[in-house]
Amino acid sequence: MKFTKMHGIGNDYVYVNCFEEELAMDPGRLAELVSDRHCGIGSDGLILIKPSAVADFCMDMYNSDGSRGAMCGNGIRCVAKYVYDHGMTNMTTIRIETLSGIKTIDLTVKDGKVRLANVDMGMPVLLSQGVNRELTPEVRKEIADSEIWEVLDVQDKEMSMIHISMGNPHAVFFVDDVDNIEIEKIGPAIETHPRFPDRTNVEFVQIVDESHVKMRVWERGAGETMACGTGACAVAVACRLAGYSQDKVDVRLLGGTLTIFWNPDNGHVEMCGPATEVFTGEFNV
Numbered sequence: 001m002k003f004t005k006m007h008g009i010g011n012d013y014v015y016v017n018c019f020e021e022e023l024a025m026d027p028g029r030l031a032e033l034v035s036d037r038h039c040g041i042g043s044d045g046l047i048l049i050k051p052s053a054v055a056d057f058c059m060d061m062y063n064s065d066g067s068r069g070a071m072c073g074n075g076i077r078c079v080a081k082y083v084y085d086h087g088m089t090n091m092t093t094i095r096i097e098t099l100s101g102i103k104t105i106d107l108t109v110k111d112g113k114v115r116l117a118n119v120d121m122g123m124p125v126l127l128s129q130g131v132n133r134e135l136t137p138e139v140r141k142e143i144a145d146s147e148i149w150e151v152l153d154v155q156d157k158e159m160s161m162i163h164i165s166m167g168n169p170h171a172v173f174f175v176d177d178v179d180n181i182e183i184e185k186i187g188p189a190i191e192t193h194p195r196f197p198d199r200t201n202v203e204f205v206q207i208v209d210e211s212h213v214k215m216r217v218w219e220r221g222a223g224e225t226m227a228c229g230t231g232a233c234a235v236a237v238a239c240r241l242a243g244y245s246q247d248k249v250d251v252r253l254l255g256g257t258l259t260i261f262w263n264p265d266n267g268h269v270e271m272c273g274p275a276t277e278v279f280t281g282e283f284n285v
């Protein structure tokens, strides 16, 4: 099977062009095999680039444990770069179908290659306290502090979080020092907490100033990763709701920085960042 290894600020996936390749096995099992950092290629998961009946292309993503993800922010920038750089389209505005809807990506191209991708990630949804409330510009203006937060009992400690969906769920916690979090211990405890029957992604965020924050992520189905695009969007929304940041914020992750803008006019979140192709190869299945 031919593949391409790509990453979005260190969040790395194996990409398979399904316009040309046929999968020899179930994609979840394949994701586990290719992701193995000793016996496979090594990645946070697998992303299939497929034809779409409703958009220009379709992205189908799997975490390294074989579970399917509805959306992947770093992955979608890489898919957009792949289809442009490999001559599958010459459009610089591309619509990509995902399990959480169609996303539009605007590409910045230099010397024939994609350098930056700006993704319309859609409207965030508040999940705290078990509600499912679209954060429209109107809701955002009137929402009360008491509706935003939820207290979670984690390992006998009460922790306040803001739970946001960006097409996939993110539990956001504010801390004083992200570098000192025991993420290997607390990450899985929150990911698999009985409060989240479908598990959740977990973010720890430290405020630097009104337009800069630092975060680390424990991803559902993958563990700690260098970055998470949907996670950075959820963090920016949580920071804005909590009154810690402005609409536009630079989110610094272990692998680099994403610029996130929560547009007050249409309620959509925009994510801007790079995408990188590392190598191509063949995997024996």
Ligand SMILES: N[C@@H](CCC[C@H](N)C(=O)O)C(=O)O
Residues within 6 Å of the ligand: 011, 063, 068, 069, 070, 071, 072, 073, 074, 075, 168, 169, 201, 219, 220, 221, 222, 225, 227, 228, 229, 230, 231
């Ligand atoms: N790394 C991704 C998110 C991948 C899916 C996530 N682990 C889930 O299961 O929801 C990103 O960049 O958004």
